[in-house]
Amino acid sequence: xxxxxxxxxxxxxxxxxxxxxxxxxxxxxxxxxxxxxxxxxxxxxxxxxxxxxxxxxxxxxxxxxxxxxxxxxxxxxxxxxxxxxxxxxxxxxxxxxxxxxxxxxxxxxxxxxxxxxxxxxxxxxxxxxxxxxxxxxxxxxxxxxxxxxxxxx
Numbered sequence: 001x002x003x004x005x006x007x008x009x010x011x012x013x014x015x016x017x018x019x020x021x022x023x024x025x026x027x028x029x030x031x032x033x034x035x036x037x038x039x040x041x042x043x044x045x046x047x048x049x050x051x052x053x054x055x056x057x058x059x060x061x062x063x064x065x066x067x068x069x070x071x072x073x074x075x076x077x078x079x080x081x082x083x084x085x086x087x088x089x090x091x092x093x094x095x096x097x098x099x100x101x102x103x104x105x106x107x108x109x110x111x112x113x114x115x116x117x118x119x120x121x122x123x124x125x126x127x128x129x130x131x132x133x134x135x136x137x138x139x140x141x142x143x144x145x146x147x148x149x150x151x152x153x
Contacts, residue, residue: 011054030119079105
């Protein structure tokens with residue numbers, strides 16, 4: 001049975017003009033997030049912009065994190081991606097989910113009101129306590145080798 005997460009719809013167009021966030025197929029791992037815009041907006045190559053989704057979530061479980069990820073089709077076809085790689089929604093954040101979109105494409109892109117712009121998934125998170133030590137208790141095969149240290153093979 002799916003876990004229940006409290007959500008607040010902050011934009012009345014969600015659920016009336018546009019579908020509520022949901023899974024596109026039974027096998028989808030993430031919910032679609034939509035651009036809650038009053039009018040189309042043009043994103044120019046190299047530009048980044050915060051786009052509201054009209055949705056707030058209260059995860060409440062500190063063992064879960066919300067991850068906002070790019071939509072593969074938008075990235076491949078138009079060069080639009082979540083600017084920071086992924087967005088993190090902490091369990092205690094209850095404000096509107098905003099997506100920072102970056103345009104890596106070569107031609108302007110017209111973002112439409114209600115367009116699916118990103119995906120939201122919930123993932124388990126392990127909380128850790130950092131412990132300073134003089135040396136690690138077990139050696140690794142890689143050691144302190146840096147970028148490219150493990151080779152191409």
